[in-house]
Each structure stands twice: as structure tokens, then as C-alpha cells.
Amino acid sequence: MHVHHLNCGCMCPWGGRLWDGASSGLMGRLICHCLLVETNQGLVLIDTGFGTRDVAAPYERLSPLFVHMNRIQLDWRFTALAEVEARGFSARDIRHIVLTHLDFDHAGGLEDFPEATIHVMQNEVDAARSRDGFIARRRYRPEQWDDVRHWHFHSAGGERWFGFEAVRDLPGLPPEILMIPLPGHTAGHAGVAIETPQGWLLNAGDAYFHRYEMNRHPHCTPGLAAYQRLMEVDREERLYNQDRLRELANRRRGVRIFCSHDPIEYEALVQLSAPAREESAAVPASRRHEAGYAAHVS
Numbered sequence: 001m002h003v004h005h006l007n008c009g010c011m012c013p014w015g016g017r018l019w020d021g022a023s024s025g026l027m028g029r030l031i032c033h034c035l036l037v038e039t040n041q042g043l044v045l046i047d048t049g050f051g052t053r054d055v056a057a058p059y060e061r062l063s064p065l066f067v068h069m070n071r072i073q074l075d076w077r078f079t080a081l082a083e084v085e086a087r088g089f090s091a092r093d094i095r096h097i098v099l100t101h102l103d104f105d106h107a108g109g110l111e112d113f114p115e116a117t118i119h120v121m122q123n124e125v126d127a128a129r130s131r132d133g134f135i136a137r138r139r140y141r142p143e144q145w146d147d148v149r150h151w152h153f154h155s156a157g158g159e160r161w162f163g164f165e166a167v168r169d170l171p172g173l174p175p176e177i178l179m180i181p182l183p184g185h186t187a188g189h190a191g192v193a194i195e196t197p198q199g200w201l202l203n204a205g206d207a208y209f210h211r212y213e214m215n216r217h218p219h220c221t222p223g224l225a226a227y228q229r230l231m232e233v234d235r236e237e238r239l240y241n242q243d244r245l246r247e248l249a250n251r252r253r254g255v256r257i258f259c260s261h262d263p264i265e266y267e268a269l270v271q272l273s274a275p276a277r278e279e280s281a282a283v284p285a286s287r288r289h290e291a292g293y294a295a296h297v298s
């Protein structure tokens with residue numbers, strides 16, 4: 001089991017550090033943190049950021065409101081397909097995609113991986129299909145997923161993971177990958193937990209947006225606090241889940257939590273996985289396509 005950290009999107013809203021708490025210029029910097037997981041059952045993507053079709057035709061697929069407000073940088077380099085190919089794999093190697101939710105900045109790359117089965121919570125797909133309300137019509141973009149052929153919808157079913165409800169045994173995926181329902185940002189929003197040889201990783205998606213929200217004394221920038229309120233569907237649930245994540249982050253060793261859009265969290269995790277990445281890069285691309293390669297690097 002080896003995990004690659006990918007950046008599949010870049011957004012630079014006006015306001016600089018009012019958004020990210022770090023930029024010195026007029027524009028903030030947010031990323032789309034996705035994962036590529038090498039398992040002994042093939043390659044799995046966690047979220048897809050923006051896709052090549054978004055880059056080619058943004059106004060046919062994305063809401064102009066978010067293109068301009070978030071200042072989405074539409075660039076082929078910031079797509080899951082480019083990130084996957086940069087590591088010597090091809091689109092056809094991706095067998096499964098697990099989604100935190102179906103927002104435009106997480107589901108844009110789905111159609112770049114036509115062989116993949118898409119795993120998402122049932123109540124998320126219900127909300128995305130009904131698109132009920134001003135924000136819902138702009139956040140959920142059926143143009144990004146109407147060509148998807150293989151779906152698998154899930155409901156939480158009694159499993160527990162560190163006190164959270166969980167969906168384990170996702171069909172076709174190893175038991176080390178679980179969905180953790182974390183509603184509030186959207187109705188069917190879920191984190192994705194992965195057990196690696198180095199411990200647990202929890203991709204919390206958009207359950208929070210700024211790294212300091214996981215501190216014992218949490219803090220969020222004004223831009224990201226306002227954005228989270230704009231996008232939430234249930235404030236009580238969102239804040240309750242943030243509290244639970246914060247408690248897990250501070251009390252439980254061996255669980256590393258990160259969100260989708262914080263570039264500092266992303267860069268720290270890229271650094272941590274660097275030795276394994278270099279080892280992986282030493283393997284010729286031709287060998288990586290051999291069946292069972294993933295087993296050699298577990």
C-alpha cells in the first residue's frame with residue numbers, strides 16, 4: 001500500500017492571506033489535494049479535483065460564479081490525469097475512485113478515467129441529482145459526471161472507526177480503505193480513511209478548510225470561514241463533525257488528518273512521502289504496468 005499525494009486543482013481568490021493565512025500578495029492559494037493509492041487490487045484515486053474537460057471547456061461544465069469567485073486556474077497540469085501519468089501510470093490503470101463528495105472541485109476528473117468504478121455515498125448522489133437551491137445548482141455539475149458508467153452508492157452500516165460511523169468492505173477495494181460519513185458541508189459528504197504501513201491517513205475532504213481548524217484552539221481565516229458558511233447545508237452537523245475530527249487529531253496518535261484545500265498540509269505530506277516516492281520513481285514505467293506491481297511496493 002503506497003499513497004501518492006496529488007494536486008489536482010489550483011484556486012487563487014482575491015484576498016491573499018484573508019483566505020490562506022500565508023500569502024503575501026493579493027491572491028490566496030488553495031489546492032485540490034487528491035490521493036493515488038497503489039493497492040494489491042490495483043490503483044485507486046481518492047477525489048479527482050478538476051478534469052481535462054473542465055480545462056478544455058470551463059464554461060460548459062463549471063458555474064461562472066465559482067470560476068470567478070474562486071479564480072480557478074484551469075491548467076492541464078492540475079488535473080488527476082496529468083498527475084497519474086506523471087507517475088508512469090495511465091488512465092486505464094485506475095480501477096476505483098472514492099469521492100468525498102460531488103462538488104465541482106472534487107468530481108471534475110471522473111470522466112478522465114472511464115474504466116473506474118465510482119464510490120460515493122447514496123445521500124450525496126441524491127442531493128447532486130436533485131440540485132435543490134441556488135448553491136446546489138452551481139456546486140453540482142451533472143456535465144462532470146453524466147458519462148460515468150460504473151457507480152457504486154453506499155450507506156453507513158454499523159461499522160465503527162475510532163468512534164465514527166464507517167463504510168468498510170467497499171466492493172473491489174481492500175479493507176484498509178474506508179468511507180467515514182462527515183455530513184454538513186454537503187448531505188453525503190464523507191472522509192476517506194486509509195491504513196498505511198506508517199499509520200492511518202484520513203482525507204477529511206471539505207469537513208474543514210484550514211489547518212488551524214484542527215488545533216486545540218481552532219482558528220480559521222475570514223475568507224475560508226465565509227466560504228464554509230456559504231457552502232454548508234447543515235451548520236450543526238458540520239461543526240459537530242469538525243469538533244469530532246479535532247478531538248481525533250489531538251488525542252489519537254497514528255492518525256494523520258488533512259483536508260482538500262490547504263496547501264501547507266499538502267506540502268508537509270508530500271515531504272513525508274518523498275523517500276517512498278523516489279524509490280517508486282526508480283522503477284521503470286513499463287514495469288509499473290505489470291500486474292502485481294503494487295504488491296512489490298507494499
Ligand SMILES: [Zn+2]
Nearest residue numbers: 103105206260
Ligand atoms: Zn472542495
